[in-house]
Amino acid sequence: xxxxxxxxxxxxxxxxxxxxxxxxxxxxxxxxxxxxxxxxxxxxxxxxxxxxxxxxxxxxxxxxxxxxxxxxxxxxxxxxxxxxxxxxxxxxxxxxxxxxxxxxxxxxxxxxxxxxxxxxxxxxxxxxxxxxxxxxxxxxxxxxxxxxxxxxxxxxxxxxxxxxxxxxxxxxxxxxxxxxxxxxxxxxxxxxxxxxxxxxxxxxxxxxxxxxxxxxxxxxxxxxxxxxxxxxxxxxxxxxxxxxxxxxxxxxxxxxxxxxxxxxxxxxxxxxxxxxxxxxxxxxxxxxxxxxxxxxxxxxxxxxxxxxxxxxxxxxxxxxxxxxxxxxxxxxxxxxxxxxxxxxxxxxxxxxxxxxxxxxxxxxxxxxxxxxxxxxxxxx
Amino acid sequence: xxxxxxxxxxxxxxxxxxxxxxxxxxxxxxxxxxxxxxxxxxxxxxxxxxxxxxxxxxxxxxxxxxxxxxxxxxxxxxxxxxxxxxxxxxxxxxxxxxxxxxxxxxxxxxxxxxxxxxxxxxxxxxxxxxxxxxxxxxxxxxxxxxxxxxxxxxxxxxxxxxxxxxxxxxxxxxxxxxxxxxxxxxxxxxxxxxxxxxxxxxxxxxxxxxxxxxxxxxxxxxxxxxxxxxxxxxxxxxxxxxxxxxxxxxxxxxxxxxxxxxxxxxxxxxxxxxxxxxxxxxxxxxxx
Numbered sequence: 233x234x235x236x237x238x239x240x241x242x243x244x245x246x247x248x249x250x251x252x253x254x255x256x257x258x259x260x261x262x263x264x265x266x267x268x269x270x271x272x273x274x275x276x277x278x279x280x281x282x283x284x285x286x287x288x289x290x291x292x293x294x295x296x297x298x299x300x301x302x303x304x305x306x307x308x309x310x311x312x313x314x315x316x317x318x319x320x321x322x323x324x325x326x327x328x329x330x331x332x333x334x335x336x337x338x339x340x341x342x343x344x345x346x347x348x349x350x351x352x353x354x355x356x357x358x359x360x361x362x363x364x365x366x367x368x369x370x371x372x373x374x375x376x377x378x379x380x381x382x383x384x385x386x387x388x389x390x391x392x393x394x395x396x397x398x399x400x401x402x403x404x405x406x407x408x409x410x411x412x413x414x415x416x417x418x419x420x421x422x423x424x425x426x427x428x429x430x431x432x433x434x435x436x437x438x439x440x441x442x443x444x445x446x447x448x449x450x451x452x453x454x455x456x457x458x459x460x461x462x463x464x465x466x467x468x469x470x471x472x473x474x475x476x477x478x479x480x481x482x483x484x485x486x487x488x489x490x491x492x493x494x495x496x497x498x499x500x501x502x503x504x505x506x507x508x509x510x511x512x513x514x515x516x517x518x519x520x521x522x523x524x525x526x527x528x529x530x531x532x533x534x535x536x537x538x539x540x541x542x543x544x545x546x547x548x549x550x551x552x553x554x555x556x557x558x559x560x561x562x563x564x565x566x567x568x569x570x571x572x573x574x575x576x577x578x579x580x581x582x583x584x585x586x587x588x589x590x591x592x593x594x595x596x597x598x599x600x601x602x603x604x605x606x607x608x609x610x611x612x
Numbered sequence: 613x614x615x616x617x618x619x620x621x622x623x624x625x626x627x628x629x630x631x632x633x634x635x636x637x638x639x640x641x642x643x644x645x646x647x648x649x650x651x652x653x654x655x656x657x658x659x660x661x662x663x664x665x666x667x668x669x670x671x672x673x674x675x676x677x678x679x680x681x682x683x684x685x686x687x688x689x690x691x692x693x694x695x696x697x698x699x700x701x702x703x704x705x706x707x708x709x710x711x712x713x714x715x716x717x718x719x720x721x722x723x724x725x726x727x728x729x730x731x732x733x734x735x736x737x738x739x740x741x742x743x744x745x746x747x748x749x750x751x752x753x754x755x756x757x758x759x760x761x762x763x764x765x766x767x768x769x770x771x772x773x774x775x776x777x778x779x780x781x782x783x784x785x786x787x788x789x790x791x792x793x794x795x796x797x798x799x800x801x802x803x804x805x806x807x808x809x810x811x812x813x814x815x816x817x818x819x820x821x822x823x824x825x826x827x828x829x830x831x832x833x834x835x836x837x838x839x840x841x842x843x844x845x846x847x848x849x850x851x852x853x854x855x856x857x858x859x860x861x862x863x864x865x866x867x868x869x870x871x872x873x874x875x876x877x878x879x880x881x882x883x884x885x886x887x888x889x890x891x892x893x894x895x896x897x898x899x900x
Contacts, residue, residue: 235832494900510890513897517841521826528825546821549814595807601817602810606790609805 234531235524237297245301251285252309262312265579266438272350272392275315279347288345291321292329296530303480308488313481316389320344320351322478324397327417331458331466340395340419352393354384354420354444355467362596364399365411365464369446371400371418377450378402378418383443386590390429390442396420398451403461417463419455426450436582437573479551480526486558487519489577497565511561518554522547545605549597552587559584613669616642619871622674626731626874631677631698631712639679640695644670649687660769660831664776668827671777671850672784674874676732678709680773681717684766689715702738703770703885710736730877767886772830772839774882778850779823781875785850785857786816788872792861803860812860816853823849837899840892847889850879 237245259278263270282288290302307313314321325344328336343349360367369382380400387396396419403414420427426449432441458466494512497503529543559581563570570578588594602608616638625632639645647663649655663683670679678700682692691697692715700709702718710716710723711734723736790813793804803809823846830838854876858865865872883889 235829491900494897506894509897510893512900513893513895514844516896516900517826517844517892518822520838520841521822521829521845524825524829525822527829543821546818549818550822595811598811598814599807601814602804602807606810606813606817608790608793608810608813609802611805611807611810 235527237301241297241301244298245305248287248302248305249309251287252306252311255281255285256309256311259312268316268389268392268439272316272389275312275317276347276350278312278315279317279321279345283346291345292326292341300480300527300530304484307481307484316350316392317344317347319353319389319393319397320349320395323353324351324395324419327397327466327469328419328457330469331417336419336457343394349394350389350392351395351397352387352390352422352442352444354387354396354398356386357383358385358443362593365415367399367401367415369398369400371402371416371451373453374450376453378416378453378456380418380420380446380449380451383445385432385441385443387429387442387444388440390422390444391431391439393422396422396444399463399467402463412464414461415463415467416460417457417466418451419457420446420449420451421455424449424451434583435585436579438583479547480530482555483519483523483526483551486555487516487523489558489562490516490519493562493565500565500567502565502567508561508564511564515554515558515561518550519558522551522554525550545597545601548591549594549601552594555587556584613673613675617673617675622871622874625676629676629731629734631709633698636677636682636698637695640693644679645683645686645695646693647683649693653687655687655693660772660834661828663773664779664827664831667773667776668780668783671780674732674781674871674878678713680770680777681713683773684770685715685717701770704887705738706881706885707736707738708733708881708885710734728881730874730881732874733878733881735881768836768839771843771886771892772827774885775823775827775830775839775843775846778843778846778879778882779820779827781879782816782820782823782846782849782853785853785872785875786813786820789813789816789853789857789860792864796862809860812856816856819845819849819853837896840895844889844892844896847879847883851876851883854879 262274265271279288287302290299292299294302321344325341328340332340340349344351354369355364355367357367357369369380369384371378371380378400380398382400384398390396398418398420400416400418401414402416403409405411405414426447428445428447430443430445431439432443433439434441490512494503497508497512502508525543525547529547532543559577562577563581566575566577569575570581572578592600599611603610617635621635643656644666646655647658647666648660649657651657667679678698681701681703682695682697682699684701685697685699686693689697689699692699697714698709698712699715699717700707700713701716702720706726707716707718707720707723710720720736720738723738726735726737728735790804793809793813794802796803804813823842826838826842826845830842854872858872858876861870861872864870
């Protein structure tokens, strides 16, 4: 296990730290969690600052280790999270960078890095969740365009997005075409005619989700990334990124939160409860190990050429549950305060409930680990 | 390691438990005990990262004997490095292999034999053991609870090496469960096609892999808190993986003939040696 950094990597870290120490004190406070236009402006503004300072390309053109250092240091310094840029920077961007043509990279990547354009994700459908490959949004060719009809759900930031990375079915499932074939990856301009966005309210009260209805929307064939019917493979690149490195900042934040919980417990007297103290100690061991696993996954990605591997599923399974346990512990630290939505940890505790569901439920993750990593026979 | 102590040797040892001096010398010849002794002192001159790999293999094959204490004594107890002298130590309230060892580190006054749950680890109990958060056989006793920057003690290294053994065991029981699930047929096919069985196996892998990064990283950094964390995750992985492995094996898992119970019992014993999980959790909490 290599935990050492090169001189170049350490100097990148030092330069980034200096820059963050310079700019963060002058940054205005972020908008309310539900103010989506405000959040878009704030998040893309921060992205622009990073770009102007020369950090724009760290998200996919830099070596994975530099990306890891970048995410670690920005989180440690308390810099704004990627926010509304999440899909562009961590999903669609990496996919286009890996699978797009030179023209597509030139068209879509710079605006993401400059904070000019926001992306959302059109993968899940009302009848295609964990079983994503059974998606039914149809697309058929009409001249230079695909015509797309269907509906997408759980589309974060759809209200303020300029583009949507969209999975559509171009060839129907048949005896010859299994469901994983016949899917195509398209860049959908969100201002096209025929798109209806309906916000969905989450159990946390927020409205970052939306349902997106597509009624004969025309998408140029030039907006297709990868070959027709090859979209499943193309999208797996994205999901590997999500399971590999997309949570680096969050793990750093969780370790910081543990320190804050200890501080709060010492202040309010709950630190005297040995059971609570020991629980926090054990969580500290868990999150330290999850951080090491992240580093391991990134160094594996470097060794194997860029795309994180199966270690991502192991990480996703443990992290999603550990995050929920962490906020349950936070509730015990707060006591009755845990029922007060004004306390920040209360809302986070609610949001954490999505982690064992989003990007493949824990149950599906276990199937994937059992069948693809351990080689057990196909489940039933 | 499998060549020197394979399954046949393991089962023979279970039927006639005794310290195998020949095996011990063979390990000494192979450099196992002298891995971290400097080369100019006649050792192999490697570090903790290599040592945890060796102990992981020892845990995997359920190597019997006080390997951790002998390893820590190499370089300062005559004959320990060569496997000629068998060294054990008081580990918390327990002393493994007390009667068989040539040298015992720590105070064994009033030690009484225990009918050990693990057929391959004879145990004595020291009823009035000093505060177990201290390392009783370290003359400098630099252990200061709640001080993350305290120097490394042999107790801290012992704990990490035992965690490496737990990791090896957790990995082996995961593999064993998967092998069984692939080959054991019920209802017209392998039981590993049932999701209920698959999910047990997947969770075993997650526990083992998380313990692995914790143990390896603690060995690389040498950090005592990292070692405490590694110990917690590795104890958990070894004990719970052995339990799940037993469950996946069904009735066979409950037999003496199966190796699963040997992994579970040894995992319990390793988890019970030294300062204990409570101390590790308290140390980690105190550093928050």
